[in-house]
Amino acid sequence: MELYEPVLLQGGFDTLWSLVAQSGLVAQVVLLILLFFSLLSWAIIFKKVRSFREVDRQSALFYERFRTTSSLSDIYRDCQNFPMSPLAGIFKSGYEELNHQMEVMQNEAASEQRSRTLLKSLNGLQRSLQKAAVAEMATLERSLSWLATTGAVTPFIGLFGTVVGIINAFRGLGEGTGTTIQAVAPGISEALVATAAGLFAAIPAVIAYNHFLSRLKIFGSEMDDFSAQFLNLIERNFT
16 A cells, blocks of 8 residues: 555646646636735745744743843833833833823922922823834734735635636537536546635635734733733832
């Protein structure tokens, strides 16, 4: 049995290639479009896998830095070492808003000849953190819409190529003299290659898109938790 498997596998690839080479112009254009979708979606998948792995690593390192360092200014200076961490981006935005509010309160205290330097608005700081979280999530979601489009569109593109191929096959059958299955089977098999190619492009894109969505939910929860911890820290020390 093992001796025949490589031969059958090689014959299968040869048959598939011959079907693609012998297909009509419309079918070949459809296959080229599907190949473009597939290659681009795979490039996005590999890029996102590497990117999300780095986001996880940098976020863990930054959170450890935030948890063990008491100086907010030191953490702010270290944010540049974690460019892919959404937690660092949120902290940077919150720290800048905190500094701005503290400067405003110091100026008001100086003009009133008082020593008041407390935080002006905790709600303003919270809005700043939410805005930063939305921006970080948009960065993480970049290019994922292409995977969704690939998963939704490529089966229909493949189906279009199949329908056109079957129409041509039956048209040739009607114009010919033979009415056997042997006369129409080659044309139908060529047409079904487009459907197979559409599914081949769509299935990995859908799987990857759903996987990345679950990862984004985890990132969103981590950002919410970090924002709550940051707000609690500010409320304890500056209000």
